[in-house]
Amino acid sequence: MPTAQTLEEVPGTARPGGRSARVRAAVHRAVEELLAELPPDALSVPLIAARAGVHPTTVYRRWPTLGDLLAAVAASRFSGDLVxxxxxxxxxxxxxxxxxxxxxxxxxxxxxxxxxxxxxxxxxxxxxxxxxxxxxxxxxxxxxxxxxxxxxxxxxxxxxxxxxxxxxxxxxxxxxxxxxxxxxxxxxxxxx
Amino acid sequence: MPTAQTLEEVPGTARPGGRSARVRAAVHRAVEELLAELPPDALSVPLIAARAGVHPTTVYRRWPTLGDLLAAVAASRFSGDLVxxxxxxxxxxxxxxxxxxxxxxxxxxxxxxxxxxxxxxxxxxxxxxxxxxxxxxxxxxxxxxxxxxxxxxxxxxxxxxxxxxxxxxxxxxxxxxxxxxxxxxxxxxxxx
Incomplete structure (x- = not known):
């Protein structure tokens, strides 16, 4: 699992688009993993950030509320998966x-x-x-x-x-x- | 609104069934009020207990998890209301x-x-x-x-x-x- 160091503290190792996509993927995966493990009311941005290996501010910058993040994960999970x-x-x-x-x-x-x-x-x-x-x-x-x-x-x-x-x-x-x-x-x- | 004193610290003022029904009503009402005011992920048993004027242990004794309490409130809200x-x-x-x-x-x-x-x-x-x-x-x-x-x-x-x-x-x-x-x-x- 990626740690905070992996995603946040290795500057210049990829184009910004590449890092941005990796952060997005790590945060989405963290949400899906935590929802499979915990009751939904146990979810929080700090917990998600820790699991994804990013700082909470990185999450808040892109998804201002937990609801915004959950909507993005749901849109991603339920699109493009069926032909x-x-x-x-x-x-x-x-x-x-x-x-x-x-x-x-x-x-x-x-x-x-x-x-x-x-x-x-x-x-x-x-x-x-x-x-x-x-x-x-x-x-x-x-x-x-x-x-x-x-x-x-x-x-x-x-x-x-x-x-x-x-x-x-x-x-x-x-x-x-x-x-x-x-x-x-x-x-x-x-x-x- | 009832306070902790009203429901918890006036012993012997009603039959146990009466107090039990009042606690139930107060807790259900607190859940409905808080859900109308806050995003659902902001709900917690301590918050609900404070609004209902009871101690959190009173809530946990009857509804072991927040999910149990929400299911009870939903069952109550969505039954007996339509003829x-x-x-x-x-x-x-x-x-x-x-x-x-x-x-x-x-x-x-x-x-x-x-x-x-x-x-x-x-x-x-x-x-x-x-x-x-x-x-x-x-x-x-x-x-x-x-x-x-x-x-x-x-x-x-x-x-x-x-x-x-x-x-x-x-x-x-x-x-x-x-x-x-x-x-x-x-x-x-x-x-x-």
């Missing part, structure tokens, strides 16, 4: 995507990040959903580009993403085996 | 209920309690949903008792409750005016 499916049909895309998101949400460390970000309650919603909305929008638009008809983004979020996140955060009830197919049927209408 | 509708039809019941839950979730103080309870991540899910599931089950069972057909509880939770809670916690996007009717149509099939 938007391209199966040739909207139904196939959505079923695959629902299964992929469900698998992603089965990771307890990811859930710990999400819970902490939810608690921080950043204005405008949780940073952990922006990329998911963008993926849904992309699949719906692709179908329209093919000349097919597609439901609106809001209906797709309400029908598919909302129950996935609700189950993960509020009930801990895993989705049953046929769940992805049934939810997509409910959104698009049963297959003919 | 289960009885309009004569399942469709009417569900539409009224969805609107009532949406109105309840528009209270920022209620959301603060929910966010804090979610962050505490009590095993087995958030205490803020048990009463909602019971209400949905009661409406579905009443329809079956009338000889009508009703969807399963899981489908009703996924279609109605999940997007309400998802919107409140993850996106801060208020439901549009016709939303309750459209969601119930999606669950029950469009009205004939």
């Amino acid at each position: 938007t499916p391209d199966t040739g049909t909207l139904r196939g895309d959505l079923e695959t995507w629902v299964s992929d998101v469900a698998t992603d949400l089965a990771d307890p460390d990811a859930l710990a990040v999400m819970r902490a970000a939810v608690a921080a309650g950043t204005q405008g919603g949780c940073a952990c959903v922006a990329d998911r909305h963008a993926q849904l929008a992309a699949m719906l638009e692709r179908e329209q580009g093919r000349g097919g008809s597609a439901p609106g983004l809001e209906a797709a979020v309400d029908s598919l993403l909302a129950p996935l996140y609700y189950r993960a955060i509020f009930t801990e009830a895993a989705a049953p085996p046929d769940w992805a197919r049934e939810r997509v049927d409910a959104l698009l209408g049963a297959r003919s | 289960t509708p009885d309009t004569g039809t399942l469709r009417g019941d569900l539409e009224t209920w969805v609107s009532d839950v949406a109105t309840d979730l528009a209270d920022p103080d209620a959301l603060a309690v929910m966010r804090a309870a979610v962050a505490a991540g009590t095993q087995g899910g958030c205490a803020c949903v048990a009463d909602r599931h019971a209400q949905l089950a009661a409406m579905l069972e009443r329809e079956q008792g009338r000889g009508g057909s009703a969807p399963g509880l899981e489908a009703a939770v996924d279609s109605l409750l999940a997007p309400l809670y998802y919107r409140a916690i993850f996106t801060e996007a208020a439901a549009p005016p016709d939303w309750a009717r459209e969601r119930v149509d999606a669950l029950l099939g469009a009205r004939s």
Whole structure:
């Protein structure tokens, strides 16, 4: 694990962009590690800084509050990690995507990040959903580009993403085996 | 506001059950007040005890961890506050209920309690949903008792409750005016 010396006291060993990226990576990793080990209310900037091997002021300079930092970690953890499916049909895309998101949400460390970000309650919603909305929008638009008809983004979020996140955060009830197919049927209408 | 003296140092002024209920009410109220004023990560048992006018050991004796206390406050806040509708039809019941839950979730103080309870991540899910599931089950069972057909509880939770809670916690996007009717149509099939 990097120490304060590693990241803070070796001047001139890398371009500023390189050091900045290393600090960011170390702080994000420290947050994820600590959330996997401790109850979320035990987290603090000094604790995170110590684990990351940086001074607390380095953290505060970039993320003024713990909530800002948690939102950044959640945005990073929940974006770019899933490939938007391209199966040739909207139904196939959505079923695959629902299964992929469900698998992603089965990771307890990811859930710990999400819970902490939810608690921080950043204005405008949780940073952990922006990329998911963008993926849904992309699949719906692709179908329209093919000349097919597609439901609106809001209906797709309400029908598919909302129950996935609700189950993960509020009930801990895993989705049953046929769940992805049934939810997509409910959104698009049963297959003919 | 009650002080430490009021609740802790006037022995024999009430039956034990009475004092116990007063301590519980004071501590619950202190949690709700502090969550309305402070970021959730600022909450601590000593702070809550001071606001409630009790000694921290009194809090720890009843709620061993802050997470236990937050779960109790959430269970209390999100139960018994809504009357289960009885309009004569399942469709009417569900539409009224969805609107009532949406109105309840528009209270920022209620959301603060929910966010804090979610962050505490009590095993087995958030205490803020048990009463909602019971209400949905009661409406579905009443329809079956009338000889009508009703969807399963899981489908009703996924279609109605999940997007309400998802919107409140993850996106801060208020439901549009016709939303309750459209969601119930999606669950029950469009009205004939």
